[in-house]
Amino acid sequence: MASALRVLGIDPGLTRCGVGVVDVRADRSASLVHVGVVRSAPDLAVGERLAVIAAGLRIVLAEHRPDVVAVERVFAQQNRSTVMGTAQASGIALLLAAEHGLPAATHTPSEVKAAITGYGAADKRQVQSMVARVLRLEVLPQPADAADALAIALCHAWRRGGADRTGTVGAGAGDPGGLTPAQRAWAQAEKAAARR
Amino acid sequence: MASALRVLGIDPGLTRCGVGVVDVRADRSASLVHVGVVRSAPDLAVGERLAVIAAGLRIVLAEHRPDVVAVERVFAQQNRSTVMGTAQASGIALLLAAEHGLPAATHTPSEVKAAITGYGAADKRQVQSMVARVLRLEVLPQPADAADALAIALCHAWRRGGADRTGTVGAGAGDPGGLTPAQRAWAQAEKAAARR
Numbered sequence: 001m002a003s004a005l006r007v008l009g010i011d012p013g014l015t016r017c018g019v020g021v022v023d024v025r026a027d028r029s030a031s032l033v034h035v036g037v038v039r040s041a042p043d044l045a046v047g048e049r050l051a052v053i054a055a056g057l058r059i060v061l062a063e064h065r066p067d068v069v070a071v072e073r074v075f076a077q078q079n080r081s082t083v084m085g086t087a088q089a090s091g092i093a094l095l096l097a098a099e100h101g102l103p104a105a106t107h108t109p110s111e112v113k114a115a116i117t118g119y120g121a122a123d124k125r126q127v128q129s130m131v132a133r134v135l136r137l138e139v140l141p142q143p144a145d146a147a148d149a150l151a152i153a154l155c156h157a158w159r160r161g162g163a164d165r166t167g168t169v170g171a172g173a174g175d176p177g178g179l180t181p182a183q184r185a186w187a188q189a190e191k192a193a194a195r196r
Numbered sequence: 197m198a199s200a201l202r203v204l205g206i207d208p209g210l211t212r213c214g215v216g217v218v219d220v221r222a223d224r225s226a227s228l229v230h231v232g233v234v235r236s237a238p239d240l241a242v243g244e245r246l247a248v249i250a251a252g253l254r255i256v257l258a259e260h261r262p263d264v265v266a267v268e269r270v271f272a273q274q275n276r277s278t279v280m281g282t283a284q285a286s287g288i289a290l291l292l293a294a295e296h297g298l299p300a301a302t303h304t305p306s307e308v309k310a311a312i313t314g315y316g317a318a319d320k321r322q323v324q325s326m327v328a329r330v331l332r333l334e335v336l337p338q339p340a341d342a343a344d345a346l347a348i349a350l351c352h353a354w355r356r357g358g359a360d361r362t363g364t365v366g367a368g369a370g371d372p373g374g375l376t377p378a379q380r381a382w383a384q385a386e387k388a389a390a391r392r
Contacts (some may be wrong), residue, residue: 047290047300054291074280084270084283091284094243095250097383104243 005160006033008066009153010057010093011145014076014085016039017053017093018145021064022135024157032135034064035146046085054092061100069097070156072148073106107155112148115155127151201356202229204262205349206253206289207341208270210236210281213249213289214341217260218331220353228331230260231342242281250288257296265293266352268344269302303351308344311351323347 004023011018017040021033025155038056071094074087090106097104110120116130128147132140134154141147200219207214213236217229234252236245260386267290270283286302293300306316324336324343330350337343 018374045290045294045300046287046302050287050291055296073230087280087283088287088290091242091246091287094241094284095246095288095291098241098243098248103243106242124287 004031005068005157006064006066007153007157008060008064008069009149009151010069010071010090011148011152011157012086012090012093013145014046014049014053014082014089016143016145017056017089018143018147018149019057019060020141020146020150020153021060021066022150022153022157024154028158029132030154030157032137032150034060035141035150036060037143037146045188046088050088050092053089054096057093057096061096061102066102068156069093069102069104070128070152071097071104071106072112072152073108075108103164107152107159111153111159112155115158116151124148129140199263201353202260203349203353204256204260204265205345205347205352206265206267206286207344207348208251208267208282208286209341210242210245210249210278210285211238211340212341213252213285214216214339214343214345215253215256216337216342216344216349217256217262218346218353220350220351224354226330226350226353228333230256230344231337231346232256233342242284244357245281246284246288249285250292253289253292253344257292257298262298264352265289265298265300266348267293267300267302268308269304269349273302279318286364301352303348303355307355308347311354312347320344 004025006021006023009018009020009022017038019038020035022030023033024030038053040052042049044052065069071090076088094104094106107115113122113127114120116122116127119126123146127145128140128151131137131147131150131154135150141150199289200221202217202219202355205214205216205218213234214334216231216232218226220226234249236248238245240248270279270286289302292301303311309318310316312318312323315322320340324340327333327343327346327350328336330391331346337346
């Protein structure tokens with residue numbers, strides 16, 4: 001597993017913070033390391049809730065020692081009542097990555113969908129079933145936040161070219177397939193999964 | 197100073213995070229302990245910036261050992277481009293308070309204005325000159341984020357009744373003055389300041 005890139009994906013949230021750790025190899029094949037959800041009780045003060053989330057994330061960082069952290073990007077335009085808590089939880093995730101000396105990146109929901117399915121407007125179930133297929137999982141991780149965290153982790157690895165740290169994804173303009181980098185990445189992952 | 201309540205006020209921000217520490221006594225008089233700004237460079241990654249803010253706040257917590265932390269509340273409706281960074285910085289402030297075992301509260305900008313000036317729609321300069329007067333400062337703290345942090349700290353102490361930890365602010369419905377609790381608090385602070 002020395003040649004794999006280990007990515008911790010985080011779907012930030014105050015009530016449920018999804019965490020997913022995957023190993024992604026240079027051929028873009030991936031395997032599940034850990035998936036779960038860190039929960040905090042809604043009746044706690046916000047600071048206490050953030051401390052619970054931070055403690056849970058620290059355990060995952062210590063146990064699984066990822067190479068990089070990928071966090072779903074939060075927008076103010078997502079005008080749900082929970083958006084501030086989500087932003088605060090994402091801040092905790094980015095802080096902990098920095099304090100562990102790890103690079104961190106954020107990806108938008110449509111970047112995640114495009115990386116996983118080749119289609120930025122894919123629905124959540126399409127993304128989740130692709131994630132299960134790539135990771136050869138017999139059941140979808142529950143709750144959805146856990147599956148979303150795996151999708152974010154896979155998105156990050158594929159966009160940067162898996163364990164190939166040069167960061168070049170797919171071929172150049174002369175590529176005969178006419179596929180987007182995401183579609184090529186997906187096709188290659190499917191082929192890699194089929195070989196097993 | 198044993199009978200004073202020491203409040204750390206935080207005006208959260210990623211570029212400039214205002215910090216102000218005040219001691220507030222049961223008679224609502226207050227004195228300045230510390231005021232400053234924690235800055236992070238805009239060219240750093242967000243996680244690194246949050247780590248710089250966290251490091252600065254930890255120094256203030258360790259040096260000045262507040263009894264309570266008060267943070268300005270951030271709203272998604274404040275549709276500035278910086279709102280997500282502000283929310284993330286506020287999350288770091290609330291996390292650190294919880295991890296230091298300190299109670300934390302958030303106050304809206306209009307709560308702060310009302311507590312300081314008796315008028316929720318007061319302008320920033322009115323708030324700042326009141327803060328300078330209450331704390332007997334000859335010059336206004338600069339930048340504005342530093343003065344705002346002091347206002348948040350004073351707001352918190354006065355709303356909860358200063359060092360009187362029963363939390364009763366002002367008199368009941370029979371109060372002859374016809375003043376709001378904030379106006380009474382202000383009048384009392386002015387009287388206390390004049391006595392010196």
